[in-house]
Amino acid sequence: MIEGLRILFLIGLLFFPISVFGAEPVKFRHIQSIYFDEKGIGLKEPEGLACHEKNLLIVGDTGNGRLLRYNFQEKSVKGGSEIKIPQLSNPIRVQVDSKGEILALDGKKRRIIRLSPEGAFKGYVDAEGVPSPSTFVPRSFKIGTDNNIYILDVFSARVLVLNPESKYQKQIPFPQGYGFFSDLSVDVKGTLLLVDCVKAMVFSAPKGSDRFSPLTKSLREYLNFPTNITTDNRGIIYVVDENGSGIVILGQDGSYLGRQLSMGWNEGLLYYPAQMSITDRGEAFIADRGNSRIQIFTVIR
Amino acid sequence: MKRSAKILFLSMVVSSFMIVSLVYAQQNKFKLKPDAKGKLCLNCHENFKEKLNDPFVHTPVKTGECSECHNPHSASHGKLLEEDASRICFKCHEEMMPKDQKSNHRVVVEGNCVKCHDPHASKNKFVLLKAGNELCVDCHKNIGSALTKIKFKHNPVEKGCTNCHDPHSSSKALHLLKNDLVALCVSCHETNRPAFVKQHMNYPVEKSNCSSCHNAHGSDRGGILFDNVHQPVANKVCTQCHEASNSPTPLKTRRAGYELCRGCHGSMMNDAFNKNRIHWPLVDKTGCLNCHEPHASKEKKLLLGDSKSLCGKCHSDTMEVQVKLAEKEAQEKATAKGKVIKGALSHLPVQEGNCEACHDSHAADSVFLLKQPSMIKLCEACHDWSKHSSHPMGEKVVDPRIKNITMQCLSCHRSHGTGYRYMIALPTVTGLCVQCHKQFKR
Numbered sequence: 001m002i003e004g005l006r007i008l009f010l011i012g013l014l015f016f017p018i019s020v021f022g023a024e025p026v027k028f029r030h031i032q033s034i035y036f037d038e039k040g041i042g043l044k045e046p047e048g049l050a051c052h053e054k055n056l057l058i059v060g061d062t063g064n065g066r067l068l069r070y071n072f073q074e075k076s077v078k079g080g081s082e083i084k085i086p087q088l089s090n091p092i093r094v095q096v097d098s099k100g101e102i103l104a105l106d107g108k109k110r111r112i113i114r115l116s117p118e119g120a121f122k123g124y125v126d127a128e129g130v131p132s133p134s135t136f137v138p139r140s141f142k143i144g145t146d147n148n149i150y151i152l153d154v155f156s157a158r159v160l161v162l163n164p165e166s167k168y169q170k171q172i173p174f175p176q177g178y179g180f181f182s183d184l185s186v187d188v189k190g191t192l193l194l195v196d197c198v199k200a201m202v203f204s205a206p207k208g209s210d211r212f213s214p215l216t217k218s219l220r221e222y223l224n225f226p227t228n229i230t231t232d233n234r235g236i237i238y239v240v241d242e243n244g245s246g247i248v249i250l251g252q253d254g255s256y257l258g259r260q261l262s263m264g265w266n267e268g269l270l271y272y273p274a275q276m277s278i279t280d281r282g283e284a285f286i287a288d289r290g291n292s293r294i295q296i297f298t299v300i301r
Numbered sequence: 302m303k304r305s306a307k308i309l310f311l312s313m314v315v316s317s318f319m320i321v322s323l324v325y326a327q328q329n330k331f332k333l334k335p336d337a338k339g340k341l342c343l344n345c346h347e348n349f350k351e352k353l354n355d356p357f358v359h360t361p362v363k364t365g366e367c368s369e370c371h372n373p374h375s376a377s378h379g380k381l382l383e384e385d386a387s388r389i390c391f392k393c394h395e396e397m398m399p400k401d402q403k404s405n406h407r408v409v410v411e412g413n414c415v416k417c418h419d420p421h422a423s424k425n426k427f428v429l430l431k432a433g434n435e436l437c438v439d440c441h442k443n444i445g446s447a448l449t450k451i452k453f454k455h456n457p458v459e460k461g462c463t464n465c466h467d468p469h470s471s472s473k474a475l476h477l478l479k480n481d482l483v484a485l486c487v488s489c490h491e492t493n494r495p496a497f498v499k500q501h502m503n504y505p506v507e508k509s510n511c512s513s514c515h516n517a518h519g520s521d522r523g524g525i526l527f528d529n530v531h532q533p534v535a536n537k538v539c540t541q542c543h544e545a546s547n548s549p550t551p552l553k554t555r556r557a558g559y560e561l562c563r564g565c566h567g568s569m570m571n572d573a574f575n576k577n578r579i580h581w582p583l584v585d586k587t588g589c590l591n592c593h594e595p596h597a598s599k600e601k602k603l604l605l606g607d608s609k610s611l612c613g614k615c616h617s618d619t620m621e622v623q624v625k626l627a628e629k630e631a632q633e634k635a636t637a638k639g640k641v642i643k644g645a646l647s648h649l650p651v652q653e654g655n656c657e658a659c660h661d662s663h664a665a666d667s668v669f670l671l672k673q674p675s676m677i678k679l680c681e682a683c684h685d686w687s688k689h690s691s692h693p694m695g696e697k698v699v700d701p702r703i704k705n706i707t708m709q710c711l712s713c714h715r716s717h718g719t720g721y722r723y724m725i726a727l728p729t730v731t732g733l734c735v736q737c738h739k740q741f742k743r
Binding site for chain 1: 557558560575576577578579581582584585586614615616617618619668700702703704705706736
C-alpha cells in the first residue's frame with residue numbers, strides 16, 4: 001500500500017511540471033489599464049496601438065479620431081498627449097519605426113500616413129513603383145525589424161513589401177483558398193504571417209519566399225474570429241480573438257500553446273479586443289476596444 | 302513423376318470439393334431444404350405474397366434469399382436484420398458511395414435508403430417508393446412547390462430530376478449533378494447555334510457558369526433567367542461590365558473589384574466610403590461579388606443567398622452560437638412542459654438572420670457597422686426600454702466598472718444572446734447587478 005502510494009507520488013512529481021507549464025507556457029498578468037488622456041478625456045473604442053523599445057506607447061484612440069502618446073516605464077504609465085491631425089480621422093492600426101516615426105492606417109480613407117516622432121504629418125505611404133494593379137487597399141500593415149513596411153493589400157490580394165522610404169520592393173500573392181485576411185505580422189526571423197478571420201487559420205511565408213502556405217489548420221475550436229496577429233522576440237505567435245475576447249498563443253511551428261484572458265468588464269478581462277503589441281521586455285499592450293481602454297499585462301513565460 | 306501427378310490431381314479434387322462445400326455452406330448457412338428458401342418465410346409472412354406480385358422485386362427477395370438481410374433466429378438489429386439498417390444495403394451496393402465523390406445525397410450517407418426504396422418490392426423501377434419527381438419533392442418541398450407555380454419550366458426538370466442529378470452521389474460536380482454544370486447544359490444546348498450565339502451577345506458563355514443567370518429548374522422570366530436580373534443583363538449590354546465579345550479576353554471585366562461597380566453605383570459607394578468604417582470584403586479582390594450576384598439571382602438585391610447563410614459564410618462563429626442557443630431554447634421549452642418562460646436566450650433578428658436590423662452591410666460610422674452610433678437609440682427602434690427598466694442609462698450615467706464609458710443596453714445585455722434569459726451577460730441577475738452594486742455582494 002505504502003509502496004503503491006510512493007510510486008504514485010513519484011509519478012505525480014514527474015508529471016507535475018508538464019501539466020502545469022506544458023499546456024500554457026505563457027501567462028498574462030494584468031499590470032495596469034489606461035482610461036484617459038493627460039487632460040482627463042476618456043478613450044473611446046481604441047483599436048490601434050504600438051509600443052517602442054524606448055518606452056513609447058502610441059494609442060490609436062479610434063472613436064475620438066486621434067492618437068495618444070504615453071510613456072511606459074517601470075510598470076507606470078505617464079503622459080497621454082494628443083496627436084490630432086485632419087489626415088487621420090479613424091486610426092485603426094498604428095506602428096512606430098526604429099527612428100520613432102509613427103505610421104497609422106486610417107480606416108476611413110484606407111491610407112497609411114507617416115508622422116514625425118513629434119506627431120507632425122509627413123505624408124502618405126503611397127507605395128511608389130508598385131506594379132499593376134496599382135490600386136491597393138491596406139487592411140493592415142506592420143513594420144519589420146529591417147524597417148521595411150509590409151502592407152496587407154486586400155484589393156489586389158497580396159502583401160506589398162516597401163522599403164523604409166515607402167518604395168516598392170516586392171509583392172507576395174495571397175495563397176489559394178483563403179477566407180479573408182484581417183492582419184499580418186513579421187517575426188524576428190523575417191517570416192511573414194497572415195491571419196484568416198473567416199477560416200481561423202494562420203498562413204506563413206519564410207523570409208525570401210514568394211508564397212504563403214498554411215502554418216496551422218483551422219483553429220476554430222480555440223478561437224472565434226481572429227483579427228490581429230503579433231509575435232514576440234522568441235517567435236511565439238499571439239492571435240487576438242476579437243469575438244471570443246481572448247488571446248490564442250501559438251508556437252513558431254503553428255502548434256497551439258494555449259489561450260489567455262476572457263470576456264468581461266473588470267480589469268484583466270477583454271471585450272472585443274482589437275490589437276495587441278508586445279515588447280522585448282515581455283509587456284503586452286492590448287487595445288481593449290469594447291471596454292474603451294488599453295490594458296497592460298506582463299507576459300510570464 | 303507419376304506419383305507426384307497423382308498427388309497433384311487428388312489435391313485439386315479435394316480443394317474443389319472443399320470450395321464447393323464452403324460456397325454451398327455459405328449460401329445455405331441455415332441448412333434449409335432445397336425448396337424451402339423464401340417459401341418457408343412466406344408460410345408465416347402471408348401478407349408478403351401480395352407484395353411479391355409487384356412488378357419490381359428486390360433480387361434477393363425474388364430468389365427467396367430472405368436470409369441475405371434477415372437472420373431467421375435472432376439478431377442485434379431491428380427487424381431481425383443481419384446488420385444495422387443504415388449499413389445493410391452497402392453489403393451489396395457498395396458502389397453507391399464511391400470514395401472520390403464531390404457531392405452526395407444526405408440520405409445515402411446516413412444509410413437511410415428506405416427513404417426512397419422499398420427493400421422488398423415496389424410498383425416503380427428501382428423499387429422506388431414513388432415514381433419520378435414525386436419522390437424527390439417529398440423532401441425537396443421548396444423546389445416542388447416552386448415548380449408548380451413557375452411560368453417557364455425547364456423541360457428536363459419536368460421529365461425527371463435524374464436527367465441532371467444522380468440520386469446517390471456525384472464524383473464530377475456539386476449538387477449531385479451528373480457532370481460539371483456547363484458540360485451538362487451544353488450536352489443539350491448547342492452553343493454554336495446562331496440563335497444561341499445571338500441570345501448571348503456573341504460571348505463565349507460556354508466558358509462561363511450558366512447558373513449565374515439561369516435558374517436550371519425554371520423561373521417566371523423568359524429564358525428561365527432568375528427572377529431578379531441585373532439591369533445591364535436585362536438590357537443585354539454586357540459590355541457595360543465586360544470587355545467586347547471579340548476581344549481576346551471577352552469575359553474579363555473592365556475593372557477590378559468595387560471599381561467596376563462604382564461606375565453605376567457611385568452614389569452608394571460614395572456614401573459607404575464617407576463612413577468611418579467599411580465592411581472590408583467590399584474593398585477586397587472580389588468586392589461586391591462577395592455578397593451579390595453580378596448577373597441574376599433569386600434573391601432580392603441580387604444577393605447570393607438569404608442573409609442568414611450569406612452573413613454566416615464569413616461569420617460562422619456567430620451563426621454557430623445561434624444554432625446552439627436555438628437548441629437550448631427548444632430543450633428548456635420541452636422541460637417547462639407548457640409553462641411560460643420569460644425572457645429570450647437569443648435575439649430574434651439574429652435567429653431569423655435579419656442582420657440588417659442592426660448592422661449596415663456596406664459601411665457605418667460605428668463599431669460593428671451598427672446603424673446608430675448610440676446603442677440606446679439603436680435598441681429603442683424596437684424596444685421601449687423605459688417601460689421595462691428604470692435603471693439609469695445614457696450619456697450622463699457612468700458605468701461604475703469602467704470609468705470612461707457610460708451605461709447603455711449592452712452594459713447588461715449581449716445583443717446576439719448569451720444562453721441566459723433576457724440575454725444578460727452573466728448566469729444570474731444577482732451576479733450581474735453586484736458587478737456595479739458591490740455593497741450588495743455576499
